[in-house]
Amino acid sequence: MDKIRMTTPLVEMDGDEMTRILWQMIKDKLILPFVDLKTEYYDLGLLHRNETKDQVTVDAANATKKYGVAVKCATITPNKQRMEEYPQLTEMWKSPNGTIRSILDGTVFRAPICIDAIKPVVKNWKKPITIARHAYGDVYKSVDFHTEEPGECTMTFKGVSGEEHTVCVQKVDGPAVWQGAHNKDKSIRSFARACFQYAVDTKQDLWFSTKDTIAKIYDGNFKKIFEEEFEGYKAKFEELGLTYFYTLIDDAVARVIRSEGGYIWACKNYDGDVMSDMVSTAFGSLAMMTSVLVSPDGTTEYEAAHGTVTKHYYKYLKGEKTSTNPMATIFAWSGALKKRGELDGIAALTAFGEKLEEACFDTLNAGIMTRDLVGLVDEGFTAKAVTSEEFLDAVAQRLQEKLA
Numbered sequence: 001m002d003k004i005r006m007t008t009p010l011v012e013m014d015g016d017e018m019t020r021i022l023w024q025m026i027k028d029k030l031i032l033p034f035v036d037l038k039t040e041y042y043d044l045g046l047l048h049r050n051e052t053k054d055q056v057t058v059d060a061a062n063a064t065k066k067y068g069v070a071v072k073c074a075t076i077t078p079n080k081q082r083m084e085e086y087p088q089l090t091e092m093w094k095s096p097n098g099t100i101r102s103i104l105d106g107t108v109f110r111a112p113i114c115i116d117a118i119k120p121v122v123k124n125w126k127k128p129i130t131i132a133r134h135a136y137g138d139v140y141k142s143v144d145f146h147t148e149e150p151g152e153c154t155m156t157f158k159g160v161s162g163e164e165h166t167v168c169v170q171k172v173d174g175p176a177v178w179q180g181a182h183n184k185d186k187s188i189r190s191f192a193r194a195c196f197q198y199a200v201d202t203k204q205d206l207w208f209s210t211k212d213t214i215a216k217i218y219d220g221n222f223k224k225i226f227e228e229e230f231e232g233y234k235a236k237f238e239e240l241g242l243t244y245f246y247t248l249i250d251d252a253v254a255r256v257i258r259s260e261g262g263y264i265w266a267c268k269n270y271d272g273d274v275m276s277d278m279v280s281t282a283f284g285s286l287a288m289m290t291s292v293l294v295s296p297d298g299t300t301e302y303e304a305a306h307g308t309v310t311k312h313y314y315k316y317l318k319g320e321k322t323s324t325n326p327m328a329t330i331f332a333w334s335g336a337l338k339k340r341g342e343l344d345g346i347a348a349l350t351a352f353g354e355k356l357e358e359a360c361f362d363t364l365n366a367g368i369m370t371r372d373l374v375g376l377v378d379e380g381f382t383a384k385a386v387t388s389e390e391f392l393d394a395v396a397q398r399l400q401e402k403l404a
């Protein structure tokens, strides 16, 4: 069988620990035998980031801008404990995902991979719900303090023109806490565009929720910018039969629970933090969540939502065969290959990505799955826990049959 040819390289960002092991296995067993894989490789493994003073992360993000599609392995974000574990680290390097996100000015879309054998906790959910979380500002870039005595707090904006604007936040008669938060029109606009673009790309309705009845100016600004940006997408939405739907966050929560799923739910930063954990848990497992970073110009980076699965890696280092779930990482690859195929007009590459996903579903539906999923399987289905390697072999076998 001839291998499928590619014309433009995929930006490949390698990572850390157990996911780095899975990364190589996925390439060896599921991709390289079938695709004449062209990638521009960046090693985002912690030690290489350290050696390059994190330049490799910046280079990888810039390459993504250049080529348009990337696939990324999970990476360690160093903390105090990691500094002790890796004494050669010269700095507590920032989160690669944060660095890439700010260079690409992107929005993260998280969606569950749903299978028949695992029913969502919310029984009427039939299709995946994708959460789009705004990744800039609000409480995450706020300042706060505590005061002891009675008094008044004011907030002042000083324009470069010299103009000033002051409001009284509150007068208090005793100890109090205070918080100053902001967001930028530019960031909100990028977020809105990324959401509308992704809705068009994936042919799903877009919901957006804030609390503009309370935060009339702050959240009202989000609502207004979304409305303005929607003007540029209205015709496309109509053509595809899609809806843009704005509602209050509390109303959205109630509607989401009663819905069948199958749409994108755009949330402000904090709402997205909370709701994405709720939605992903209700759908089953973190190991089945995919994550796509989309920038307003359509540049995309695919990855798994989970981390480097450290505990499994330590077992692997002791020589144990682990049952780590490679699904989300496989889907990062299939997503990126499908997108590359679409952009370059290589139907065989897009079809390969689809068949790879089908082969994964067939394997799971045959009851062959990693240990994390076996415990979640509904009554009436039988499932057997296999190692990561056995799972990948079972997928490879089915993939081969589909491609034959």
Ligand code: NAP
Pocket (backbone or CB within 6 Å): 073, 074, 075, 076, 077, 078, 097, 286, 287, 303, 304, 305, 306, 307, 308, 309, 310, 311, 312, 323, 324, 325, 326, 372
């Ligand atoms: P994690 O790697 O997501 O794993 C947490 C636990 O979830 C695991 O111990 C495992 O539970 C379960 N799990 C996650 N993915 C799984 C999979 N594919 N198959 C089976 N079980 C899975 O989170 P963490 O341990 O908090 O973080 C580890 C490292 O990952 C950290 O250094 C963090 O900085 C990094 N991280 C990176 C990213 C990213 O690059 N996108 C995201 C998050 C975290 P059991 O042990 O019970 O089996």
Ligand code: MG
Pocket (backbone or CB within 6 Å): 273, 274, 277
């Ligand atoms: Mg969180």
